[in-house]
Amino acid sequence: MGPVPRAGTIPPSCLHAVFRAAEERERATGRPVVKLHVGEPYFPPPREVALAVEHAVRDGRTAYTSAEGMTSLREALAVKLETENGHHTSAERVFVTPGSCQGLAALFQSLAGPGDELLMPELHWPIHLQQILLAGFRPVFYPLGPGYRPDVESLRAALTPRTRAVLVNSPANPTGAVLDAESMRGILELSRAHDLQIISDEAYEHFVYEGDHISFASLENGVPEDERRVFSTFSFSKSLAMTGYRLGYVVTPNAAAAHAMRVVQEASIIGPSTPVQYAGLIALKTQDAVRANARMVRANRDRALPALREAGLLAELPQGGWYAVIDVGSTGVDAETFAAGLLETHDVGVAPAAGFALRPVLSDDGRVLSADPSAEARTLVRLAFCGDPDELDTGVTRLLTHVRRLRSHGGSP
Ligand SMILES: Cc1ncc(COP(=O)(O)O)c(C=O)c1O
Structure with a gap:
């Protein structure tokens, strides 16, 4: 053996x-x-979401979609990203994924190169670690300060010449910590200076109890697309209890990043579940x-x-x-x-x-x-x-x- x-x-x-x-x-x-x-x-989950799946299946709206997902849903997500998250993005940068879990795994795969290191929080969701290792990244852990919040200096101290990416998760699992705008700006500056990609897991975006959720990519609005570096992942699982539907989405910062992600998705899933995407269209209307x-x-x-x-x-x-x-x-x-x-x-x-x-x-x-x-x-x-x-x-x-x-x-x- x-x-x-x-x-x-x-x-x-x-x-x-x-x-x-x-x-x-x-x-x-x-x-x-x-x-x-x-x-x-x-x-x-809302009843109309369940009915949307049922109707899609009954009506035979069950054929494969593209690797990115249905255009109608991606367009609706681009509107949500603009109005709720303040992202200036477009449907071409959005990928519908079978849960944000698969979106994250695909993202890490689309980014990792041999020997590349990725910075991640010392306390983290165990699946992040599995995904990072499976993709071939070498994880390096950054310490967390008071309230388990990351600070820019601890990230800087963890950098090596091989660091390629930083994972942030706000609000965080398991700690419930929320990143403030100043720390995000610091992490973004550090990432620009060292040419790092940022992966921002925002599965719990709607569960922020002090102030409002700040979506990391919104800090890059003025930046030309091919210089952007923030990837975001979102989920329907938490906000609407759609845990078993398996529906999430990834936002890539530019065309090159979207191309790499498309290759991984074609090879991994062909496309996300079609009836579940119809449920997503309705779910976006249940604010x-x-x-x-x-x-x-x-x-x-x-x-x-x-x-x-x-x-x-x-x-x-x-x-x-x-x-x-x-x-x-x-x-x-x-x-x-x-x-x-x-x-x-x-x-x-x-x-x-x-x-x-x-x-x-x-x-x-x-x-x-x-x-x-x-x-x-x-x-x-x-x-x-x-x-x-x-x-x-x-x-x-x-x-x-x-x-x-x-x-x-x-x-x-
Ligand atoms: C931090 C974090 N990110 C992502 C996910 C994945 O959620 P889903 O794949 O259901 O969208 C979870 C689920 O527990 C999570 O805790």
């Missing part, structure tokens, strides 16, 4: 293990687990639902999370997104032990942050030799606050009981 293929050396997402543990617990006890490890919203969903998640945050702050587990409420990262170090146990104990004694699932902080060591040809978590993540735990408000309350109450018990027993349950 030959060596393990490069993809086989990449660590699987840590979330699989958490899901499995919660499912096993439910099977073993017959009781439901409160799933604070899952980023699945409790609000449903009231988007606003209502954002209000609901914000209400969850404001009701359930202050108790975690008062208990000294959370420095500040997340400024955006669906997740918070708490530090359970004061309980005397590490995150894995904390999460296992919480599941075992209180039927609550949370995700230890180790899997959001892996530091792969690579061979020269990009194979992962080892991937241990950073020491800083040892006591960090991620929880989702986009779920049912009552379940969230129950989960947080039980979590606090667990914390008190551990603290009073010096780390043993």
Whole structure:
């Protein structure tokens, strides 16, 4: 047997293990687990979106579309990008993708060259890391400052002659951190000076709780197209709970970037699902639902999370997104032990942050030799606050009981 293929050396997402543990617990006890490890919203997609898929299928509007997606949807997205995000772009630069996840994977593939390094946050969505490694980039991690926000100096310090790209994710998974305009301008200047591409993941664009979402590419409006460097990815999954529809989109900065992306998409998907694209056209007209969903998640945050702050587990409420990262170090146990104990004694699932902080060591040809978590993540735990408000309350109450018990027993349950 030959060596393990490069993809086989990449660590699987840590979330699989958490899901499995919660499912096993439910099977073993017959009781439901409160799933604070899952980023699945409790609000449903709008009914008209479901009907749009049904009608497209019934009417036989199911043929392949181009690799970029339907012109009508891309034109509607260009209008949304202009009016909501302040991007001066056009339909030719927009790609409809099966979820923004596939859009991101395709983007990284369209950008990576041999030996190229990509800067990414030290705490990150595990899928970003997998995608970056699969594309052939070598990840370099930039440290995060207070509130888990990136700062320009830490990015500058992480630069090497091989750095080609920077990943930013605002609002961020797992931290809920939101980048401000000044930091974005700094990152853009740095990227211009060092000829870096910027990949801006804006899946949680509608979930910003202080101020407004700033879309990174809007900072490049005055720049001639072939000098632009910001790629953006967006999703229908979060704003409208269309998680299983698999619908997102990528905006490329110029014609050359769009050409490379088109090649990857032709080779990867032929084109996105046609009935789902019809759903996207209708979804763009449901802005009231988007606003209502954002209000609901914000209400969850404001009701359930202050108790975690008062208990000294959370420095500040997340400024955006669906997740918070708490530090359970004061309980005397590490995150894995904390999460296992919480599941075992209180039927609550949370995700230890180790899997959001892996530091792969690579061979020269990009194979992962080892991937241990950073020491800083040892006591960090991620929880989702986009779920049912009552379940969230129950989960947080039980979590606090667990914390008190551990603290009073010096780390043993
Ligand atoms: C930061 C981030 N980006 C992108 C995605 C992908 O979402 P989708 O592929 O459903 O659009 C997710 C999903 O959890 C995410 O957390």
